[in-house]
Amino acid sequence: EVDGETLKTLEAQYDALMKSNSKSLLRKYLTRRTFDKLKTKKTGSGSTLLDCIKSGLENHDSGVGVYAPDAEAYTVFGDLFDKIICHYHGFDRTQRHPNQDWGNIGCIGDLDPEMKYVASTRVRCGRSLAGYPFNPLLTEQQYLEMEKKCSTVLKSLPGEFQGEYYPLDGMTKDIQQQLIDDHFLFKEGDRFLQSANACRFWPKGRGIFHNADKTFLVWVNEEDHLRIISMQPGGNLGEVYTRFVNGVCEIGRKITFARSEKFGYLTFCPTNLGTAIRASVHIQLPKLASNKDELEKVAAQYSLQVRGTRGEHTEAEEGLYDISNKRRLGLTEFEAIKEMHDGIKALIDKEEKL
Ligand code: ADP
Ligand code: CIR
Known part of the structure; x- marks a missing residue:
């Protein structure tokens, strides 16, 4: 149910990103396999992979290149987000963030x-x-x-x-x-x-x-x-x-x-x-x-x-x-x-x- 126009844009811009020398985490972790798996998915509010990666597709000098259009995107597009999150924070997909603790x-x-x-x-x-x-x-x-x-x-x-x-x-x-x-x-x-x-x-x-x-x-x-x-x-x-x-x-x-x-x-x-x-x-x-x-x-x-x-x-x-x-x-x-x-x-x- 992801529309043809969105898929076309995704394919063209994904190719361009892969051919570029971008150092972004998006380019590093969005393999063809992950891309093909995620490109047809949507969150409950209708956000697509394009909504998550548009910034990195349009800005090859991004350090990261992704944003979550809604909270659900972190799980629906988890195959991409988890890898980027792990690289950036050293937090792997099996972990759970600790409770708030301001400390002494x-x-x-x-x-x-x-x-x-x-x-x-x-x-x-x-x-x-x-x-x-x-x-x-x-x-x-x-x-x-x-x-x-x-x-x-x-x-x-x-x-x-x-x-x-x-x-x-x-x-x-x-x-x-x-x-x-x-x-x-x-x-x-x-x-x-x-x-x-x-x-x-x-x-x-x-x-x-x-x-x-x-x-x-x-x-x-x-x-x-x-x-x-x-x-x-x-x-x-x-x-x-x-x-x-x-x-x-x-x-x-x-x-x-x-x-x-x-x-x-x-x-x-x-x-x-x-x-x-x-x-x-x-x-x-x-x-x-x-x-x-x-x-x-x-x-x-x-x-x-x-x-x-x-x-x-x-x-x-x-x-x-x-x-x-x-x-x-x-x-x-x-x-x-x-x-x-x-x-x-x-x-x-x-x-x-x-
Ligand atoms: P954020 O901190 O919100 O992630 P930025 O990196 O864009 O975003 O920084 C926001 C602003 O805060 C910038 O004007 C930056 O110069 C200023 N800033 C960050 N750290 C300090 C600091 N220690 N002292 C003064 N200004 C700071
Ligand atoms: C980028 O990818 O460069 C921008 N979207 C900003 C990412 C946030 N960077 C960071 O290190 N906190």
């Missing part, structure tokens, strides 16, 4: 007390609202309804989380650009997301909430329904993580997040499943980073991922790298933070010895 929050300290290397520290998670599909299936009405629901909850947060919601629709370009330049707001026009049908009705239903200090921020309806962020200058991961946990719990009292037994918190991109946590520093390591390949190699030894100054798919500016935990699925919240903490400590140690 107070025992995480400052990564760089002398303020020599770390410019800023950030911890974020993705969250989906239970009862709503992911981006490609949301209607304009649902976007507006979710925005209303979330902004109302956010504007009622207590204490240090008190703040204002700023819709993207109607925001001046100057203010939007300033927020992006200051690393507070998501970028605009991400072609990976556009290809995945994640930017329909833009900027409707999208926006950012933040407290007065811009240390607690929430993105609404960008890649995920919610991205909850705690960040501040310097290396005090303990403070950032404490604020993060308290903020996520406050929001969780009012909004039910989508979670599965197997995959933990559900997100649009398989790289974010599980804890959905990315803990990062903006860091300068001039000696280690004098060779970018070497930096990435050492980072990978500690399960860390290196990004550029403006986030994923960007370059480092003035030697400022974004280094974060890579795994988010198959380990607890505390373990994800600890992995990042220990890895960054080790990189700083190596830099000092060079």
Whole structure:
């Protein structure tokens, strides 16, 4: 029941991807056998293999190349997703994500007390609202309804989380650009997301909430329904993580997040499943980073991922790298933070010895 047009597009673009020199996990794991098995399948809401892989088919420079149009896609197209998830997180199909565990929050300290290397520290998670599909299936009405629901909850947060919601629709370009330049707001026009049908009705239903200090921020309806962020200058991961946990719990009292037994918190991109946590520093390591390949190699030894100054798919500016935990699925919240903490400590140690 997958229509002829979709099948034709799939076949043509699959051939082109296979002939390309793409390094994506999509190209690596979508063998002809798996492709033939999955190309005629559909989820209950009608999503096809094309909906899952369109981004990687249209962007051969993808690192991953797949998104789940709805939660069911993770199982219907599991022959592909499981392999990509296993490669990225080291989580195999027989595993089950552990229960939420924030750990002993107070025992995480400052990564760089002398303020020599770390410019800023950030911890974020993705969250989906239970009862709503992911981006490609949301209607304009649902976007507006979710925005209303979330902004109302956010504007009622207590204490240090008190703040204002700023819709993207109607925001001046100057203010939007300033927020992006200051690393507070998501970028605009991400072609990976556009290809995945994640930017329909833009900027409707999208926006950012933040407290007065811009240390607690929430993105609404960008890649995920919610991205909850705690960040501040310097290396005090303990403070950032404490604020993060308290903020996520406050929001969780009012909004039910989508979670599965197997995959933990559900997100649009398989790289974010599980804890959905990315803990990062903006860091300068001039000696280690004098060779970018070497930096990435050492980072990978500690399960860390290196990004550029403006986030994923960007370059480092003035030697400022974004280094974060890579795994988010198959380990607890505390373990994800600890992995990042220990890895960054080790990189700083190596830099000092060079
Ligand atoms: P995400 O973190 O949501 O996966 P990106 O990689 O696109 O997505 O990063 C989003 C924004 O967060 C970018 O502007 C990036 O520069 C900023 N950012 C990430 N880590 C830090 C950090 N430790 N300090 C300051 N800004 C950061
Ligand atoms: C890509 O494949 O490059 C984009 N779709 C982004 C994937 C998310 N990357 C990541 O490492 N978390």
